[in-house]
Amino acid sequence: SQQGEEDPQALSIQEGENATMNCSYKTSINNLQWYRQNSGRGLVHLILIRSNEREKHSGRLRVTLDTSKKSSSLLITASRAADTASYFCATDTSNTGKLIFGQGTTLQVKP
Amino acid sequence: NAGVTQTPKFRVLKTGQSMTLLCAQDMNHEYMYWYRQDPGMGLRLIHYSVGEGTTAKGEVPDGYNVSRLKKQNFLLGLESAAPSQTSVYFCASRRDSLYEQYFGPGTRLTVT
Numbered sequence A: 001s002q003q004g005e006e007d008p009q010a011l012s013i014q015e016g017e018n019a020t021m022n023c024s025y026k027t028s029i030n031n032l033q034w035y036r037q038n039s040g041r042g043l044v045h046l047i048l049i050r051s052n053e054r055e056k057h058s059g060r061l062r063v064t065l066d067t068s069k070k071s072s073s074l075l076i077t078a079s080r081a082a083d084t085a086s087y088f089c090a091t092d093t094s095n096t097g098k099l100i101f102g103q104g105t106t107l108q109v110k111p
Numbered sequence B: 001n002a003g004v005t006q007t008p009k010f011r012v013l014k015t016g017q018s019m020t021l022l023c024a025q026d027m028n029h030e031y032m033y034w035y036r037q038d039p040g041m042g043l044r045l046i047h048y049s050v051g052e053g054t055t056a057k058g059e060v061p062d063g064y065n066v067s068r069l070k071k072q073n074f075l076l077g078l079e080s081a082a083p084s085q086t087s088v089y090f091c092a093s094r095r096d097s098l099y100e101q102y103f104g105p106g107t108r109l110t111v112t
Helices: none
Strands: A005-007 A010-014 A019-024 A031-037 A043-050 A055-058 A061-066 A071-076 A085-092 A099-101 A105-110 B004-007 B010-013 B019-025 B031-037 B043-049 B065-067 B073-078 B087-094 B101-103 B107-111
Touching: A005 A085, A010 A019, A019 A085, A019 A105, A031 A061, A031 A071, A031 B101, A043 A055, A043 A061, A043 A071, A043 B101, A071 A085, A099 B043, B004 B087, B019 B031, B019 B087, B019 B107, B031 B073, B043 B065, B043 B073, B073 B087
Parallel strands: A010 A105, B010 B107
Antiparallel strands: A005 A019, A019 A071, A031 A043, A031 A085, A055 A061, A061 A071, A085 A099, A085 A105, B004 B019, B019 B073, B031 B043, B031 B087, B065 B073, B087 B101, B087 B107
């Protein structure tokens, strides 16, 4: 079964608006990662947040992690049409190096 | 650096045929992974390797075999292809368990 569940499954916003995606997981983690996938392409790493971190920023991206609630959120500020993609969270639950991916959120940013 | 490359990019097989997908990375990464992605779904881990000569099963290993004879290469084999194996296959590598994964561009496989 999937470790991560993402919400919403699909999101449509106007350019300039903020987009928030959520990820919930079931077991304790070493770290949680967010990836972006453009249509027909491989996944690209966005941010890695470790279990002892609560918030991390990278450009227009902000990721939070609440280990007590077993949840994370990805915020994209001032969205652009080029942000249109699917976004996946992935959890690293052991020292074996396995990542378990959620089913993703499809984001559409309308110009 | 080419990063992670996958060969071939597309393939059509008939049921029962066999094939091998090749993944190569030039980043000297220890860990390598094979995933499959089906429409509207996330990635499911097939097999992975934490170092040269080692392999381990992921979530959906049945019908697949792997080998990691060289550190830079990770091969995924389908011995007798089935229509249920129609999917997009992604390879990824990772320096170690503390770091992110780097993905290849994918192989689109259709089994008829």
